[in-house]
Amino acid sequence: MLYPPETRVLDAAREQARALRGDPNHTVAAAAMDTLGRIHTAVNDYPFTGGPCAELVVLGVAAAAASGPLVTIVAVGDGDRDVIAPCGRCRQALLDKHPDCDVIIRDGDQLGPVNVRSLLPHSYRHPDAEPERFVRFSAGYFEAVRDGRKTATTRLNDPCEPGPAWLLFEFDDVYRRLPGLIDSVVSKRFDEISDDDARLEGCERADELRAGLRGHYPAITDADTVEVVRFHVTGAVG
Known part of the structure; x- marks a missing residue:
């Protein structure tokens, strides 16, 4: 699609x-x-x-x-x-x-x-490439991320790395972006997502966050490994 x-x-x-x-x-x-x-x-x-x-x-x-x-x-x-x-x-x-x-x-x-x-599964990675990175978000999160109310995102099979990255919001026919910094990336089982993780994403409890993630990743299981990505905005809209 x-x-x-x-x-x-x-x-x-x-x-x-x-x-x-x-x-x-x-x-x-x-x-x-x-x-x-x-x-x-x-x-x-x-x-x-x-x-x-x-x-x-x-x-x-x-x-x-x-x-x-x-x-x-x-x-x-x-x-x-x-x-x-x-x-x-x-x-x-x-x-x-x-x-x-x-x-x-x-x-x-x-x-x-x-x-x-x-x-390119099992690919070679050029050690000196240093590409510019970005992280995709739904457009609905733009204001929460911009205002600092959402400072984490949980990803499945979507690798992120600590360091500078554009926070990219996909509206229907345009992109908006914010300069950001990925502070940390922590891998954990889906069923180990905590209330603290949920609050950083603007949810009250871990089960609320897990329910939202199941909607985004319908095939996800409790045993799947997800990455909890913590970030912050470093400047104005780009």
């Missing part, structure tokens, strides 16, 4: 692909959205010595625009190929530079976003 921001990214890539018009040196288009909601587009370059894929070119285009971390990316082939999955080299580059980015791929007849980490 694609949400409106992801649909905008896909539409931009498809439009760029249609503009290629059978050029044998440029056969794939890519589009990527940053945390400000800006969309960057590019195409591959295929000289006789070989050349960069469209995904790698769009990373450079976005970097030249001082985009910061990328939220969503997709590649579209020319002709009737439509959405295509990134090659191994592109997956590694995305993981190194934008580990929180979602990639739109085709799964059977369905299109949907998956995090780039899931495209």
